[in-house]
Amino acid sequence: MNLKENSKxxxxxxAKSITFIVTKDCQLACKxxxxxxKNSEERMSFDVAxxxxxxxxxxxxxxxxxxxxxxxxxxEPFLEIELIDRICDxxxxxxxxxxxxWFNSYRFNFSTNGIMYNDPRVxxxxxxxxxxxxxxxxxxxxxxxxxxxxxxxxxxxSYNDVVKNIPLWLKQFPDSGTKVTVGSEDLPFIVESVLHLxxxxxxDVNINVVFENVWKEGDDTILESQLLELANxxxxxxxxxxxxxxxxxxxxGKPQDPERDNQNWCGAGKMLSIDAEGNFYPCTRxxxxxxxxxxxxxxxxxxxxxNTNLLRPFLTLDRCTQSTEECIACEVGSGCAWCQGENYDxxxxxxxxxxxxAICKMHKARVRANNYYWSRLSHILQKxxxxxxxxxxxxxxx
Amino acid sequence: xxxxxxxxxxxxxxxxxxPSPNRKAKxxxxxxxxxxxxxxxxxxxxxxxxxxxxxxxxxxxETIDVINHILLTPLSYPQDNVDNVMVLNDDxxxxxxxxxxxxxxxxxxRVRKENLSSLYTLVKSLNGKFRRLNITLENIDLFNExxxxxxxxxxxxxxxxxxxxxxxxxxxxxxxxxxxxFLHQMNNCDAGVKHITFAPNGNFYICPAFYYEDINNxxxxxxxxxxxxxxxxxxxxxxxxCRVCDAYHCKRCVWLNKKTTFNVNTPSHxxxxxxxxxxxxxxxxxxxxxxxxxxxxxxIESIDYLxxxxxINKRKNI
Numbered sequence: 253m254n255l256k257e258n259s260k261x262x263x264x265x266x267a268k269s270i271t272f273i274v275t276k277d278c279q280l281a282c283k284x285x286x287x288x289x290k291n292s293e294e295r296m297s298f299d300v301a302x303x304x305x306x307x308x309x310x311x312x313x314x315x316x317x318x319x320x321x322x323x324x325x326x327x328e329p330f331l332e333i334e335l336i337d338r339i340c341d342x343x344x345x346x347x348x349x350x351x352x353x354w355f356n357s358y359r360f361n362f363s364t365n366g367i368m369y370n371d372p373r374v375x376x377x378x379x380x381x382x383x384x385x386x387x388x389x390x391x392x393x394x395x396x397x398x399x400x401x402x403x404x405x406x407x408x409x410s411y412n413d414v415v416k417n418i419p420l421w422l423k424q425f426p427d428s429g430t431k432v433t434v435g436s437e438d439l440p441f442i443v444e445s446v447l448h449l450x451x452x453x454x455x456d457v458n459i460n461v462v463f464e465n466v467w468k469e470g471d472d473t474i475l476e477s478q479l480l481e482l483a484n485x486x487x488x489x490x491x492x493x494x495x496x497x498x499x500x501x502x503x504x505g506k507p508q509d510p511e512r513d514n515q516n517w518c519g520a521g522k523m524l525s526i527d528a529e530g531n532f533y534p535c536t537r538x539x540x541x542x543x544x545x546x547x548x549x550x551x552x553x554x555x556x557x558x559n560t561n562l563l564r565p566f567l568t569l570d571r572c573t574q575s576t577e578e579c580i581a582c583e584v585g586s587g588c589a590w591c592q593g594e595n596y597d598x599x600x601x602x603x604x605x606x607x608x609x610a611i612c613k614m615h616k617a618r619v620r621a622n623n624y625y626w627s628r629l630s631h632i633l634q635k636x637x638x639x640x641x642x643x644x645x646x647x648x649x650x
Numbered sequence: 651x652x653x654x655x656x657x658x659x660x661x662x663x664x665x666x667x668x669p670s671p672n673r674k675a676k677x678x679x680x681x682x683x684x685x686x687x688x689x690x691x692x693x694x695x696x697x698x699x700x701x702x703x704x705x706x707x708x709x710x711x712e713t714i715d716v717i718n719h720i721l722l723t724p725l726s727y728p729q730d731n732v733d734n735v736m737v738l739n740d741d742x743x744x745x746x747x748x749x750x751x752x753x754x755x756x757x758x759x760r761v762r763k764e765n766l767s768s769l770y771t772l773v774k775s776l777n778g779k780f781r782r783l784n785i786t787l788e789n790i791d792l793f794n795e796x797x798x799x800x801x802x803x804x805x806x807x808x809x810x811x812x813x814x815x816x817x818x819x820x821x822x823x824x825x826x827x828x829x830x831x832f833l834h835q836m837n838n839c840d841a842g843v844k845h846i847t848f849a850p851n852g853n854f855y856i857c858p859a860f861y862y863e864d865i866n867n868x869x870x871x872x873x874x875x876x877x878x879x880x881x882x883x884x885x886x887x888x889x890x891x892c893r894v895c896d897a898y899h900c901k902r903c904v905w906l907n908k909k910t911t912f913n914v915n916t917p918s919h920x921x922x923x924x925x926x927x928x929x930x931x932x933x934x935x936x937x938x939x940x941x942x943x944x945x946x947x948x949x950i951e952s953i954d955y956l957x958x959x960x961x962i963n964k965r966k967n968i
Contacts, residue, residue, distance in 0.1 A: 561911050568962055
């Protein structure tokens with residue numbers, strides 16, 4: 253069957269994720285950005301990073317996964333490329349000296365706005381670490397859609413500064429996908445944006461609607477009609493053979509068993525995020541600069557280590573305990589995602605056990621379009637398979 | 651809800667895990683007391699009153715006498731009423747000499763981490779002065795490995811004390827040793843589920859600890875009624891660690907949970923270990939009672955963990 257599957261992250265779900273919040277600064281002021289407390293003051297020092305690394309690498313019992321992904325995020329991480337280069341050198345050196353199992357199984361991972369991608373310092377870093385790198389550039393689609401949200405602090409769109417770097421990026425990382433975020437205002441531009449990204453040479457488009465409560469009456473109808481149109485085009489032009497769009501997935505929209513399908517969606521608590529002050533978080537979304545209305549959840553720091561009591565809620569959290577009765581009984585619940593940080597931020601009390609349901613209607617719209625996509629596509633694929641089979645049989649008969 | 655705790659005095663001594671308030675004595679206004687009693691009568695609740703050092707004025711006594719109630723009193727409060735529960739702190743046991751023996755008394759003994767090594771001695775000194783002894787450990791969240799070992803040793807001595815008197819006609823109870831022997835299901839504190847607290851400022855709280863920690867923790871008043879946000883998280887079925895646990899006697903203190911893990915439905919490691927040391931000690935007691943031909947109708951299984959969290963994660967990783 254000729255069908256491109258959605259891309260999977262390296263060692264998905266198996267590797268420890270260690271995130272360095274190297275800066276809270278960014279050139280952009282994207283309208284949908286959940287980082288409400290960005291600033292140019294909080295920048296990680298090498299000393300803090302070093303102490304964090306020493307803590308992590310010397311506690312193998314606590315960090316016992318076979319592989320590791322070192323994430324560098326901001327703000328915009330490439331603003332701190334010299335610091336990151338130093339951190340990575342130290343990591344490699346220490347993993348080697350300590351004969352740490354991660355030395356043979358590590359990745360450096362970046363989500364960047366792409367503006368500095370062609371900067372010589374960034375390119376030198378890429379050349380040095382290319383075999384252990386994953387870099388995702390965020391481009392939201394057409395210039396119109398991209399520049400609606402992804403703007404500089406002075407209001408200018410950033411599309412032109414990003415798109416010029418896409419060819420170089422795809423040359424260096426041909427299998428890379430991009431992350432697209434959709435809010436209420438840019439819903440009508442989904443189809444043209446996904447097709448535009450394919451035309452740029454990007455094969456995997458990981459796209460999602462924001463978890464925050466930004467949705468207006470009728471947005472679900474717009475999303476559904478956009479996705480139905482996209483489904484038709486992907487099928488008619490056979491784009492599914494070489495491209496994927498994460499809106500369409502064959503595991504979403506099914507009922508879920510309260511016991512068998514009770515696992516948590518989110519990996520918060522299994523990750524470790526470190527900020528410029530050397531504080532530890534269960535995920536970056538629990539750092540102060542990510543939260544609108546709740547205090548940060550600091551689970552430790554580079555001096556005192558981790559308070560494991562604070563990880564217990566994260567590591568025992570399951571789907572049903574945090575969900576409403578309606579969500580548990582939902583006939584199309586599978587694939588309805590949540591962000592633990594947004595759940596916490598939006599909850600009525602300071603708990604991670606209350607699931608935010610702002611995307612409910614949007615998920616249901618996605619499920620309807622997704623069902624249509626797979627219904628149509630599987631029919632075509634079955635026919636093709638049958639035709640192929642007949643062809644092979646007829647060859648045998650000759 | 652089944653009952654209401656009323657903090658009659660701002661300086662009422664703590665009877666539970668939270669520290670005793672360092673506040674000036676100040677009684678709830680009489681009018682407010684009448685209103686809350688009326689509220690409780692309409693709900694069909696029983697009442698527990700927390701009082702301070704001073705005897706309640708006559709008009710207060712007359713007011714509370716219209717409803718079924720229990721007073722939780724500090725040692726300094728006149729101990730002439732056998733139905734009152736006496737709350738003792740671990741530094742007050744020497745003062746007990748002045749109190750006559752009372753084999754029907756219900757006593758709460760609060761023991762600090764610093765006095766763990768005296769636990770058995772303290773209980774022995776109370777011999778004859780109680781029928782039921784509720785031992786509450788303060789600052790469990792600060793217990794370290796050494797404290798937990800010490801606690802296990804002390805519990806061992808207490809178990810022997812309990813077994814020695816178990817064939818008497820009216821044996822006494824020590825909660826941390828004997829409660830588990832009679833439980834077939836969870837019997838937790840259930841603050842916010844089975845009971846609620848009314849404070850002198852006229853607001854409801856999940857329990858007194860939430861009031862003394864921060865008066866802004868309120869969950870309603872006499873006019874608006876009770877509204878506990880995310881109240882489902884106080885229930886056992888919404889506590890992932892506790893709902894698979896069989897330390898049935900554990901208080902499952904939601905205030906301690908909140909304090910130690912930031913979530914009311916998740917206990918700390920230390921809380922779980924303490925409860926399982928008690929559970930396993932009860933299991934030993936059960937075996938010994940069987941040898942003495944005293945057979946409570948209960949089975950306590952052998953388990954290979956002290957913290958159910960480890961067990962949950964082990965299962966997840968299989």
